Amino acid sequence: MKNQQTTTSSQKVLVSGATGTVGRQVVAELLARGHAVRALTRDADKARAVLPESVEIAVGDLTDPDSLATALEGVTGLHLITFGGAAFAPLETGPRILELAAKAGVRRVTVLHGGEDTPLERAVKESEGLDWTVVMPVEFMSNALEWAPGIRTDDEIREPFADRLSAMVHEGDIGAVAAVALTEEGHGGQSYVVTGPEVLTLHDKIATLGAARGREIRLVELTEEEAVGQWRTAGLDEYVIGFLLEAYGNTPEVGRTVADTVERVTGRPARTFARWAADHADAFRA
Structure with a gap:
């Protein structure tokens, strides 16, 4: 059940990572709920090219907190990512960012969990005077787009661990949970695991994508060694x-267990992979 202690008046939120997969969804959800959005970016031209015209653009860099002073003026909410700079290194600037945010009058902060313990997330949890919420999504449904080239050209997916399980989540639902936490009461001090509504195997995902595109997809199951070779060829680093x-190969329980967070926080069910696949079917068609 959605939290009933809500704040309904229009607010302005500063969104970092606003041109990313999740950031765009945070922006879209805030706008849909009638709130004003200011996007923090290092590249104003890129942001203007991909974000709605109604979004205000502010140039700044999370690796240089003092560059955020102007961007923080007049906002009540702040959405943070845990990595920054050209190399996307873990941010060490959390304490200063949060100090500036509190001084500017920010009331609520969300941070997108980066998959591991990070200095910025620790700083958020240790902050005083701010209602913070950690948003912890499992596997993104949008990761399936990595398969699109092979599906378009060869009608196949080449992957290891065919029986692996995932409660993969629609990126729009991640954005929705963040948007609610940024603008409504009752979410301070919470760490929300965000999943989809079902647990899927790789076979399930492939069947769903095939149905959406109207053409079957083959699974070529790789050994670990073959997968490592494929990933190295694609340029992935060893980490x-x-x-x-x-x-x-050893999916943690949290990644393969459905949580009711989306419905509990937003008041509507989490979106299915079938819906995601239908919305993105053209990406998988030749």
């Missing part, structure tokens, strides 16, 4: 390869 082997 990412190690992460994928662990995530796919």
Whole structure:
């Protein structure tokens, strides 16, 4: 059941990572709920090219907190990511960012969990005077787009661990949970695991994508060694390869267990992979 202690008046929220997969959804959800959005970006031209015209653009960099002073003026909510800069290194600037946010009058902060313990997330949890919420999504449905080239050209997916399980989540639902936490009461001090409404195997995902595009897709199951070779050829570094082997070969319980967070926080059911696949079917068609 959706939290009933809500704040319904229009607010302005500063969104970092606003051009990313989740950031765009946070922006879209805030706008749909009638709130004003200011997008924090290092590249104003890129942001203007991909974000709605109604979004205000502010240039700043999370690695340089003092560059955020103007961007923080007049906002009540702040959405943060845990990595920054050209190299997307873990941010060490959390304490200063939060100090500036509190000074500017920010009331609520959400942080998108980066998959591991990070300095910025720790700083958010240790902050005083701010209602913070950690948004912890499992596997994104949009990760399926990585298969699109192989499906378009060869009608196949080449992957290891065919029986792996995932409660994968629609990126729009991640954005919706963040938007509610940024603008409504009752979510301070919470860490929300965000999943989809069902647990899927790789076979389930492939069948769903095939139905959406109107053409079957073959699964070529790779050994671990073959998968590592494929990922290295694709340019992935060894850290990412190690992460994928662990995530796919030994998926933690949290990644394969449905949570009711989306419905409990937003008041509507989480979106299915079938819906995501139908919305993105053209990406998988030749």
